[in-house]
Amino acid sequence: MAATRRLANTVAVITISHPPVNALSSSVRHALVKEFGEASRDPKVEAIVLNGSGRKFSAGADIREFGTSAIKTVSLEDINSTIEASQKPVVAAIEGIALGGGLELALACHYRVADIQAKVGLPEVLIGILPAAGGTQRLPRLIGVPAALDVIVRGRHIPASEALKLGIVDEVVQGNALDAAIQLARKVIGYPLNKKRLSTVRISSDSNLEDFLDTAVEKAKKQFRGAKAPLACIEAVRASVHLSYHQGLEKERQLFFSLWATGQPQAQQYAFFSEREAGKWTHSSGARWDTEEAKPIRTAAVIGLGTMGRGIVISLSKAKIPVIAIEQDAQQLEVGKKAVNSLLEREAEKLKQQGSVPSSNLGSVHFTLDFGELQDVDLVIEAVYENMELKKEIFRKLSSVCKPDAFLCTNTSGLNVDEIASVTHRPNQVIGTHFFSPANIMRLLEVVRGQQTSLTAIATAMNLGKKLGKVAVLVGNCPLFVGNRMLGPYLEQASYLLEEGYYPEEVDQAMEEFGFAMGPFRMMDLAGLDVGWRSRTEKGLTGAKVPQGTPARQRLGSRYSPLADILCESGRFGQKTGRGWYQYEKPGGRTGKPDPWVKDFLQKYRKTHQIKQQPSNPEQIVERCAFALANEGFRILEDGIASCPEDIDVIYNNGYGWPKYRGGPMYYASSVGLPKVLDTLEKYYKANPDVPSMKPAFLLKKLAALGGPPIKEWRTQVGKPVNKL
């Protein structure tokens, strides 16, 4: 049953019942109409309380219904209007969550009581739409335009205590929200309801409000580059200022349909469900997320307190896991300790502002130089710099010091997890946990399974990711895993574009206009050019190990761009040295400006190597870079390193600044059309046979030959997950 009704004296309690999150599906909406109608007509009923089963009010509209005929039956706003117009007082008892349509339903009620643990919000913007059941019209009438705009455009989940301050809820209780709502409902029987009907409230407009809305548009254009939903949200809120409630609703509806026509909601909703699917990992043995039990992690340790290690310590502490943090010498320990403590202070401050007690919400951190102290921890994460010998030395030590069932994780960004595991007595307990920098902020975690990694270790690492609030994706062990492996051909194309006549700022601008958080050159400057240079030097691609007589722009018979190496040889490592592809105000500076030195250097380089300049074409920049990414994605699928295209997209959306409203590189390839992607790559490869990364992947050809089936069908054509080195 989608909703039930019972009578508590003269108060009817209508309970939405649609596990797991009480989404307002068509059957729930029908049930609400029926139960609410009967309660309204029942002379024994003097007031009505709405709540949700399983201590969750509602997660809003059923996202799976968008784009289907089910969404057209009984509109949520019609239900909201009926509730608001009720002559009997209606109180929402909010436990757990009231999100999207869930909060819109609660806003139609005359009163709202929330449990202290509850969160409310209008997160529709995060799935590419806007609140379209009156939310953009009722919320500004309740809490004012500026506060409502912030809630709607950011889509954040607001804790009950803040919701009370904002005026979204009338009462917050520590105990049972349902009992409190029933009590309130009884108390207000017979009180006038007019002022409680939000659609009747008037918003007074003034020029400050107009300026405020105009500024919000400009800010949103910069902040959400290319995303249409935030702008539609602002327009809908603007309508609440100028139009009557009903005209505002019509505007809200029109904006919803025009957003749908852009294709962005479909991409963002694909991204939403792909994230949930990533947690449902499968293994070639047939084992799955729901057959394997994760071990509890009560204590953890982090080795290395560089940028990555510090972020990982904070993540663990925020998940209330006590951490032991280790460094190799006293001086580095002191530096790391200071940095961690200052980050922890910031976290504690945030908790205090939310009304929580930091000491009960943060795990303790103990700093030491002594590996002996790790003997009882449940899990260790090694986060030292990328050097195989150093990592092996640490894992040998860990293997002898840690208790036999402790899990040993490496935060390598691309080294061979099996080789690291091979030096331990427990390769089955070794697993890769590749965090992204800054690790306390970035949501992505690549969990890398080695040949011998046990299913329990996989389940435990995936579960830990969830506990840390991350989106964990299980991948196979191959050089650079998934995300960084795909970056190779992408950055290669970016460099070739510079050789062919573009400048870093032009390539970055094209990719940023496409929607990337950062273009490839800004990203390299931020990450540090020396990291890749060190790795290329070790591989003999640059430096003294390159055989005499090797052409400058060729390695092992393929095209090679030495541009980044030359920059590094001149000490240009990016932001950290104040010079890289851009120039910065100082070493460590963040604001990059185009550098005349780079322009001059590129012009001389092109002349020296007699490279013909291509006519400028921003579309070509995007195609070459984005298709290079997707092509490597197809190879990764062929190899079974990722088990489905959705996993690759989750990795790019959450770890590499890919615009979510384009779904991810694989979704993008699918939406552009696989035959077109194949054709573009084929043409490029024919003209550039010395660039093997652009040779169309076998799987791409296979899928294109099938006419480019929908992305959810690709899974049937890909290999079994394996480890490939």
Ligand SMILES: CC/C=C\CC(=O)SCCNC(=O)CCNC(=O)[C@H](O)C(C)(C)COP(=O)(O)OP(=O)(O)OC[C@H]1O[C@@H](n2cnc3c(N)ncnc32)[C@H](O)[C@@H]1OP(=O)(O)O
């Ligand atoms: C006419 C338009 C009117 C209104 C517009 C809307 O209301 S749009 C919907 C707005 N609501 C949201 O965007 C909320 C989305 N959900 C979430 O943020 C989280 O799921 C939530 C509710 C905070 C719970 O998080 P948790 O980590 O506890 O669980 P998980 O995310 O794994 O979700 C559990 C399963 O529920 C499915 N689900 C969640 N929300 C919805 C939804 N609104 N519609 C349909 N399904 C939803 C989710 O996919 C999980 O299912 P599974 O089968 O396991 O994948």
